[in-house]
Amino acid sequence: MQLQISHTTHYQYDKPVDYALQRVHLRPMNMDIQEVNSWALEIDGGRIEASYKDHYGNHSDLISTDPGVRTLAITATGIVTTRDTSGIVGKIYGRAPLWHFLQTTSFTVAGPKIRALSKIVKQSDDHLSGLHALSSAILESVPYKLGETDTKSKAEEVMGIGSGVCQDHAHIFIAAARAAGLPARYVSGYLMMNDRIDQDASHAWAEVHLEELGWVGFDVSNAISPDEKYVRIAVGRDTRDAAPIKGMRLGDSDETMIVSLQVQQ
Amino acid sequence: MMSDDGIRSTYRSYHEWFSEQDNRRLAKKSAQAEALFKRTGITFNVYGQADAEERLIPFDLVPRIVSNSEWTKLAKGIDQRVRAINAFLHDIYNRQEILRAGVLPKKLIAENDAFLPQMIDFSPPGDVYTHIVGTDIVRTGEDDFYVLEDNARTPSGVSYMLENRETMLQMFPELFSKIRVQNVSNYPKNLRRSLEACAPASCDGRPTVAILTPGIYNSAYYEHSFLADQMGVELVEGHDLRIVDGHVAMRTTQGYRTIDVLYRRVDDAYLDPLTFNPNSALGVPGIMDVYRAGNITIANAPGTGVADDKAVYSYIPDIIEFYTGEKAILKNVETYRCSEPDALKYTLSNLSELVVKEVHGSGGYGMLVGPAASKRELSEFAEKLKAHPDNYIAQPTLSLSTVPIFTKKGLAPRHVDLRPFALVSPDGVDITPGGLTRVALKAGSLVVNSSQGGGTKDTWVLED
Numbered sequence A: 001m002q003l004q005i006s007h008t009t010h011y012q013y014d015k016p017v018d019y020a021l022q023r024v025h026l027r028p029m030n031m032d033i034q035e036v037n038s039w040a041l042e043i044d045g046g047r048i049e050a051s052y053k054d055h056y057g058n059h060s061d062l063i064s065t066d067p068g069v070r071t072l073a074i075t076a077t078g079i080v081t082t083r084d085t086s087g088i089v090g091k092i093y094g095r096a097p098l099w100h101f102l103q104t105t106s107f108t109v110a111g112p113k114i115r116a117l118s119k120i121v122k123q124s125d126d127h128l129s130g131l132h133a134l135s136s137a138i139l140e141s142v143p144y145k146l147g148e149t150d151t152k153s154k155a156e157e158v159m160g161i162g163s164g165v166c167q168d169h170a171h172i173f174i175a176a177a178r179a180a181g182l183p184a185r186y187v188s189g190y191l192m193m194n195d196r197i198d199q200d201a202s203h204a205w206a207e208v209h210l211e212e213l214g215w216v217g218f219d220v221s222n223a224i225s226p227d228e229k230y231v232r233i234a235v236g237r238d239t240r241d242a243a244p245i246k247g248m249r250l251g252d253s254d255e256t257m258i259v260s261l262q263v264q265q
Numbered sequence B: 001m002m003s004d005d006g007i008r009s010t011y012r013s014y015h016e017w018f019s020e021q022d023n024r025r026l027a028k029k030s031a032q033a034e035a036l037f038k039r040t041g042i043t044f045n046v047y048g049q050a051d052a053e054e055r056l057i058p059f060d061l062v063p064r065i066v067s068n069s070e071w072t073k074l075a076k077g078i079d080q081r082v083r084a085i086n087a088f089l090h091d092i093y094n095r096q097e098i099l100r101a102g103v104l105p106k107k108l109i110a111e112n113d114a115f116l117p118q119m120i121d122f123s124p125p126g127d128v129y130t131h132i133v134g135t136d137i138v139r140t141g142e143d144d145f146y147v148l149e150d151n152a153r154t155p156s157g158v159s160y161m162l163e164n165r166e167t168m169l170q171m172f173p174e175l176f177s178k179i180r181v182q183n184v185s186n187y188p189k190n191l192r193r194s195l196e197a198c199a200p201a202s203c204d205g206r207p208t209v210a211i212l213t214p215g216i217y218n219s220a221y222y223e224h225s226f227l228a229d230q231m232g233v234e235l236v237e238g239h240d241l242r243i244v245d246g247h248v249a250m251r252t253t254q255g256y257r258t259i260d261v262l263y264r265r266v267d268d269a270y271l272d273p274l275t276f277n278p279n280s281a282l283g284v285p286g287i288m289d290v291y292r293a294g295n296i297t298i299a300n301a302p303g304t305g306v307a308d309d310k311a312v313y314s315y316i317p318d319i320i321e322f323y324t325g326e327k328a329i330l331k332n333v334e335t336y337r338c339s340e341p342d343a344l345k346y347t348l349s350n351l352s353e354l355v356v357k358e359v360h361g362s363g364g365y366g367m368l369v370g371p372a373a374s375k376r377e378l379s380e381f382a383e384k385l386k387a388h389p390d391n392y393i394a395q396p397t398l399s400l401s402t403v404p405i406f407t408k409k410g411l412a413p414r415h416v417d418l419r420p421f422a423l424v425s426p427d428g429v430d431i432t433p434g435g436l437t438r439v440a441l442k443a444g445s446l447v448v449n450s451s452q453g454g455g456t457k458d459t460w461v462l463e464d
Helices: A098-102 A112-123 A127-141 A155-161 A166-179 B009-019 B023-040 B068-092 B158-171 B173-178 B187-196 B221-231 B287-292 B304-308 B316-324 B341-349 B375-387
Strands: A002-017 A020-027 A034-044 A046-053 A059-065 A069-082 A088-090 A184-191 A203-210 A214-218 A230-236 A245-249 A255-264 B059-066 B132-134 B136-141 B144-149 B209-212 B234-236 B241-244 B247-252 B255-258 B261-264 B297-299 B354-358 B392-396 B402-407 B410-419 B421-425 B428-431 B436-439 B455-461
Touching: A002 A184, A002 A245, A020 A034, A020 A046, A020 A069, A020 A230, A034 A046, A046 A069, A046 B241, A046 B287, A059 A069, A059 B241, A059 B287, A069 A230, A098 A184, A112 A127, A112 A155, A112 A166, A127 A166, A127 A203, A127 A214, A155 A166, A166 A184, A166 A203, A184 A255, A203 A230, B009 B059, B009 B173, B023 B059, B023 B158, B059 B068, B059 B158, B059 B402, B059 B410, B059 B436, B068 B132, B068 B144, B068 B304, B068 B316, B068 B421, B068 B428, B158 B173, B158 B187, B158 B221, B158 B436, B158 B455, B187 B209, B187 B221, B187 B261, B187 B421, B209 B221, B221 B234, B234 B247, B241 B255, B241 B287, B247 B287, B341 B375, B341 B392, B402 B436, B402 B455
Parallel strands: B059 B455, B209 B234, B209 B261, B261 B297
Antiparallel strands: A002 A069, A002 A255, A020 A059, A020 A245, A034 A069, A046 A059, A088 A214, A184 A203, A184 A230, A203 A214, B132 B421, B136 B144, B136 B410, B241 B247, B247 B255, B354 B392, B402 B410, B410 B436, B421 B428, B436 B455
């Protein structure tokens, strides 16, 4: 499936900004399950200072603002051809060893609630069906709902809140999979929803490593494994590694951020 | 070698000179030296001493003398270790062959706090990780040298090596015409040259080097400013730097100027708030991005602390063999890894005879010197050991050699260690003939750390 993507993140500052930096993951990787036909990153109000591959192989860019700007717009546009592999990414490995993805991070600490959930995986006949059961169980106890959690919410905390968004689902799933002894990672990317062109936000899901299949994706929020409507952008141990944008700025200005995202065929 | 009168042959000429000196004159010289240090401002903040923020490290005017042949062996051994450690770090952050081969347990890397994932799949400019190393060495017998610690992360103390020599030259110029001592004063020039040789490939023209300090409240601030001054490079703080035109650049009166090599004395955790501790005001946001894009050299490289872990230390002889195919020239102190049940058992039943250290610790903090500990201290430490055995290693108490120090009652023996400084670049390993000799000033004491009340003395490596 050929997907056309346009993703703009627009920052508005209430005072001129002397200096701000954004580290972005906004370039999809070229791989067996997705081919990047064309892609461009455009910056209005700033410039790209560094472009490199990070320790997970993610395309990363460091963007600085021009001195004294009040707005910064970062736009990623392009076309990606995807394949449906029933969520199987396969035995593709970077230099980061598998044990690294077994290690917990502050976002993915498994407390009592998540440890209880992780038993579903251990009790299943095979890991794959166990993980699908885990995914359904998470969505049941933490239904998708906007506004109840924020970007800093931790996995176990969200279990207590009782609802969350894709980032929270991915964190809980990762924490539970690791607690069950399986390497797991966070994926950020895009999803084309069938009923609309304008999407609310970029998407996040999880991947677990299985001996037989390699990496396999699970999108808890949509209760499926990623298919040809998904575009992978970046991976990591949690959102901090893979989030599309992470920044800092000097001074006391306040910012408002507006995201505009279109994914269509 | 000792002669019949008990004087090591290396000390013969010095001893001749010393016996002709008047003790009162020397005592006066000793006071002068102290005044000199106070004037230059060479002080050291002692952590954990609330009432004494800054303190002068006591200086002893009797040099520690090393013969040329002893030095040659030491230097060869340090060179070998340093090369192996660099190969090890590159491997650990890339293919991890040493883990696959089962030479080093995976756990020691996976559970190592100093391991930085952000260094995975990356080769720093020139493949150099440890641009500056300060290997701590002790001597237990005529030809028995042991490495205590490798200090691959951020060795400090080189300013003492330079200042101690300078002071000796000022106070006793006649000694240096009588005895031929190898020069150490080229160190700052060599350091600058070595760092320049590690500049990233993207740098054309003469590389710009700068030293990044956490600021005046850091215990080693004196050394940072001293080295910047001696090397003729800028001393900068995090707030002086930002990312400009794809490089880390420092604010100058003529605008921003690119830095090619940053000798940073800021710990990994504080180096880049965008990557590590977000609350750090000491670092440079985005420096890791510029680093991975190949536009700056960070010395020493982030993540080198992996090699300083004391459990990893215990594998250094294996690490040397794995990467160089040679046997280690310098010995390791026998080390019991308390993570291993047998070693823990042995440590607990022999606690009063052992030195126990935290695997991630440095500076002599959190360690137990068994023979010097009270019964209560021993039993309290045993509890800590049982609660977190992985956290500790134990070593036998070495019978460290002594060298003479000057006291009011004349010469007296004290235990010492030695920290020579090695510079690493693609051009090779350069070891300055000399180093920092630390001395335990209390009679019988084995703890030489300046943070624990040790002193220093000049270190002489003799010409042939």
